[in-house]
Amino acid sequence: MRISTFFYTLGQGIKNIWRNKIFSLATVATISACVFLFGMFYAIVLNFSNIVRQAQSGVAVTVFFDEGISDDKIQEIGTEISKRAEVSKIVFVSAEEAWESFKQENLGDYVDSFGDDNPLAEDSNYEIYMNDISMQENLVTYLEGIDGVRIVRKSAIVANMLTSVNSLIGIVSLGIILILLAVSIFLISNTVALGITVRREEIGIMKLIGATDFVVRAPFVIEGMLLGLIGASLPLVAIYVIYQRTVIYLADRFKVLDSLLQFLSIHQIFSTLVPVALILGVGIGFLGSFTTARKHLRV
Amino acid sequence: MRISTFFYTLGQGIKNIWRNKIFSLATVATISACVFLFGMFYAIVLNFSNIVRQAQSGVAVTVFFDEGISDDKIQEIGTEISKRAEVSKIVFVSAEEAWESFKQENLGDYVDSFGDDNPLAEDSNYEIYMNDISMQENLVTYLEGIDGVRIVRKSAIVANMLTSVNSLIGIVSLGIILILLAVSIFLISNTVALGITVRREEIGIMKLIGATDFVVRAPFVIEGMLLGLIGASLPLVAIYVIYQRTVIYLADRFKVLDSLLQFLSIHQIFSTLVPVALILGVGIGFLGSFTTARKHLRV
Amino acid sequence: MIILEDVSKSYSTGSPALNNISLHVEKGEFVFIVGDSGSGKSTLIKLLLRELTPTSGKIIVNHTDVGKLRHSKIPKYRRGLGVVFQDFRLLKDRNVYENVAFAQRILAVPVRQIRKNVPSVLSLVGLAEKYKSRPRELSGGEQQRVALARAIINKPPILLADEPTGNLDPKNSWEIMKLLEQINKNGTTVLVVTHNREIVNAMQKRVITMKKGIIVSDQKKGGYIDED
């Protein structure tokens, strides 16, 4: 291809956008809307499953020791446990601490009836936090096998529920994302196709004069890709701004949920979203214009 | 209007759909996609906030009585409390029951150290469940004022968090729904407008022959509304089918979450969704075709 | 019937298409408008139809000041005109029958009447058999005759025909001209834009010759004026 032909083709692609203003606007608008929706839900879904995943790390398995165990032995057990892959944190709770927090949590003002006794003497323990709650059963089996461990207290129901919620969210999220993706692909290719279909007469004329398929199609394909690029970029910028404001707003408004609301940074979201958005925009802009133009080239 | 003119206009509206197949398909597809997305998210959001709302009803305020209170008095207090609007359920827990559940929940195998004593004697109480957790403070103030009530135990943190989660979900849901609605309106009116814009030449010809705005526009408006009706109905049917299957699937797959997963019936969802979808489809079909046709009528 | 007073029309680009035109056409006249390509004949027709508004000057048709017509009054005004457009302007999506019938529908002519009128006017222009065809399935001359059929079916008091025989063979052209003459005899004022020297010379009607946006000659029983 001549260098001048290349620039001519590129120029025509850009001019096409201008010549066909209404459709260009409609196409950019559609792509923007789709990418925006996709991006928004992707951000929500990602944060949501992140929050749920963090919730699991709040659930602990508690290990009590044989009566009269030595502090060294406890230390040793702790070191060993913390080596496990699924363990994210291990906290030693002395008998006094255990009783204090027990009193606070459960007895309210009625605590006086126990006097200065500590019914939970000998109940120093380890609280073991995990990074994957579905591994709880494994861990418990392991812990029960350790010498010096009297009893392991776990909350099977909570663990089960969390695991389930986790995979429920996973399924629903995946469903949402896939549906949004499908709808976006569908709508975007739809408008791109329409924008070219209205010019099928023009395509026919070019072909009748003797233009090759390539010459006719190239500007349309460039046009489609440019529209896709613009249509994908605008909502990305919008999401960038909106996301950060929303996160700040929500974190501020719902201070109570501080521990729960651990938002992801915009960069964690963009690392996947940007390529997906560009593929959605530019990719479908390319494929849509390519195939639609081809359809009308049979003249 | 003559009756024959009416039927002619109606007929032209229907024929327009056929004459302009590609655009009709694109319009129906866009409306369907938008209504589908909207409906899907509406269903998800509604269920979600329902689940969260149900979670609050699991939180109870506990009322303990003065020492040596008579059973009659307890009965009386209970009757009075249950009259309150925000109270959804009130359960009497005898001292024995309280100790049993306390042992189970908190002491594990270490319970023997208490022998047969019941440290919680005199701890019979009422568990009071509410239908609106944000009213907890009110309720507590009221309960504390009742004669014969020794102490009221509440979980302020949980209540606060739930109230916050509740309004967080509310805000996010509203945001999602509004954005989806806006995007839908935008995309639908966009395609409807495009479908008519490609026929602006035709509109111009009609006007030059002497047709009134009404005669030119009426078939387009009918066309727009019909496309809207079709475009809104298809996804409603789809949602009807998909929703019920999904609910059954999820309820089955996540039996563990039985208490949590209280899905709404399709009828509860459709009672709002159907009118909204029809307004989205038919309404925007009407408005979009009406205004776009008018734009091209200035000939 | 038709009065133009100092009418000018300038498009956004180029020199004015019409430059201070004045013209009187009486009711029942038959007028040829001839002139070079680009001399402003179609522009004149478009002004009369109110497709365009004059840049300056006054156009009065049938006691109506066309330039000052309110938007809502335009359709009624146009229904008093029958127009053959130079580029036909048929409705692409509708067949020949519907294209012609459309002119009647907007007058709310009863359907029964339309079913009679359309075939009869189609056979007048020699297209009785093609009533089911779409415009794209017609030859150039056939499309032109459909445009004519649509213009005359309502028997309008004024007929404006922009090059109605440009795509027709001489025999067909003559038949169409005879048809227009007949319509004129029945009382319709007829303006025909044409390049057909033979016909203009033979018919001995009023001939207005335009050049570069002005009227250079207006003969009572005239012929085609050649420059050189």
Added chain:
Amino acid sequence: MIILEDVSKSYSTGSPALNNISLHVEKGEFVFIVGDSGSGKSTLIKLLLRELTPTSGKIIVNHTDVGKLRHSKIPKYRRGLGVVFQDFRLLKDRNVYENVAFAQRILAVPVRQIRKNVPSVLSLVGLAEKYKSRPRELSGGEQQRVALARAIINKPPILLADEPTGNLDPKNSWEIMKLLEQINKNGTTVLVVTHNREIVNAMQKRVITMKKGIIVSDQKKGGYIDED
């Protein structure tokens, strides 16, 4: 150069538009094709351009069997033809210059060359000043001349002109015909479909007369045949 053997063309509706046509046109000939409206002239042109394929029969142009042309070979074949379409077929979104230049661009003519050729061919057809206008801003005759300019700019070995003067005044028509004759003298084979009796009679070229899809007459130095 152009050979048709027993060519028929039927559209899905109606009787065949071409019925067993056979025709030989030598290289360098100038041929008028005349005939009634709807007699199949444009259909013939469309077959030669391979816009349509014949229902039966064989078309050979320049040693190429047009009916058997593979899709990928069609553009190259068409570039050997210059065509004036009856309905012009200009690119609506592009101005006059771009419309004419487009024919050169697809031949990959260097831009510098195009910048010289386009103005010179536009002034040949009398449109030098209108190069910036869009088709919709042109009069009927002006559009027709743009279509002609586009057809001749590449100096194709074969020129097919379907009614190239239908919207032109007699003077302009003559100039265009003289131009076509000039092009023919330079070696181009020219086929002109026309209804202009005056010109056909004056130019004394080969005249093929069609009627209802068949060739009813083929005169060497002929004139327009009137039926009656």
